[in-house]
Amino acid sequence: MTAGETKPAESARSIAWARRRQAAGRVWREFATDRGGLIGLIVLAIIVLLAVLAPVLTNEADLNVTTTELPPRDPPSADAWLGTDRNGVSVLLLIWWGARVSLLIGFSAALLSVFIGTAVGILAAHFGGWPSTILMRLTDFFLVLPTLVLAIALAAVLPRGLGTIVLAIGVASWPTTARLVRAQTLTIEARPYIERSRALGAGHAHLIGKHVLPAVLPLVFANTTLVVANSIIAESTLSFLGVGDPSRPSWGGILQAAFSSGAATQGAWWYLLPPGIGIVIVVLCFTLCGRALETVLNPRLRGQG
Template sequence: MSIVWARRRAAAGRLWREFAADRAGLVGLGALLGIVVLALLAPLWISADDLSVISAPGGILEPPSAEFWLGTDHVGRSVLDLTIYGARVSLVVGIAAALLSVGIGTVVGMLSGHFGGWVSAVLMRVTDFFLVLPALVLAIALSTMLARGLSTIIVAIGVTSWPSTARLVRAQTLTIEARPYIERAQALGGGHRHVLLKHVLPAVLPLVLANTTLAVGSAIIAESTLAFLGLGDPSKVSWGQMLKQALDTGSVTAGAWWYLLPPGIAIVAVVLAFTLCGRALEIVVNPNLRARR
């Protein structure tokens, strides 16, 4: 057992060194860690009264100042506090929806690639159905039919954005199962469960991990879009909701740029950070991309 863990630690160290060689990936990882720390520590200095529309500490649409670094919103709340606190909802929804999407896609892709035949035909036709219909339109439809809340947004995004992962994992599964050691495992009595869990899943996990980091960025954009369209949770502060309120209250036409830019820049920064990490992980897990670097 100690030898196994030693090999795993050595493999993890090798992967980290390869990831650290990508400066863009390190920049993305550093940005993500900073944003996550700010989001987790936000309740320590941002109270419920600071976010309340009744007991807002500032005036209406005050420009940036020494007291309010990013100005105030249409009811007098600090835009900086709203932007930091909004990261909590956006990150939770983005990560949870991406995990749900990648989980569904991984299961469908592995089953389709492993069993083939009518199982693959049925699963791929279902996948094609979801690919043909726009994911955002399906997410909007689900959000309008289900009760409004964060769980609804997570489900709406997760169950409509898995097809691309399913096709990717299916192709990887077919490649893995064509290797000789899979045939040997089956010849020695390994059943479907053994082959899938002991051989296929560990082999596709690095690719799934890289795809997950990219899926989080897409999920955050989808959450912001749904919130901007008024389908988010009105009781939670999120970046999409901030953009919607800036538009609905006339803050944009009033020239209050400090209310519009921070959430927009935050969305771009987080999505870019996840994309940089995802691309770096792709290079680590894909030998062909490593050779071209």
């Protein structure tokens, strides 16, 4: 390849990246005009930052029930701002470290769910025929199954741990994404530039990788924020029902321990409210961000706004 052939290729690549940066900047400016989405993003950033810095700002050894010196089920005080649990461990510390587990499972399960759903949706819409029929019947099968029941069954059969919870939630929650991506892919496949690419001899990998996937990704990204919120709720539900990972604190696990120890009947509100409020705030923030992204990335919704 000569220098003259290399320069046009590099120039086209630089132009493509420049357009992507401009598009990203435009999306951010429009997203910033949505007050609810911006507030949700700021609160999420703070929560994620605190969760990441938990090993730096706190001592994990204080979660050990055998070394704690605080009285059990003690109301909020200067020593424990949110009181203590049934074992004398600070509830604030449990919430702090539980955020790491809940967010980790939420993000991981959402990525697994979105990956499976995106792959199934694109392949079903692109190839059509019998591959589409098989993939969509498989999607319908998982869609009619109760997501929570399927996740509980998988979590109960497989060895208990974070990986099992991620797998159970991800496998049980991908059909909605698959149907959404399939509908968007069918719209993209009908566009003229796809027909021109096919006429010029473009293969399946080129069409999917260069045209379909980049056009679908904005919708997938917006949907991911909503899937993360659903995954956090699913993880909290599984932990509350006793099929989570008992070796790590999570918000659902804290709620389960509080109810099983009679915190509700004994008036230990500081043991019940913080994990529930944490779940509500995080899910609400992800929902606000997802709705704001949908408004920005969907021209019809943006027009209505």
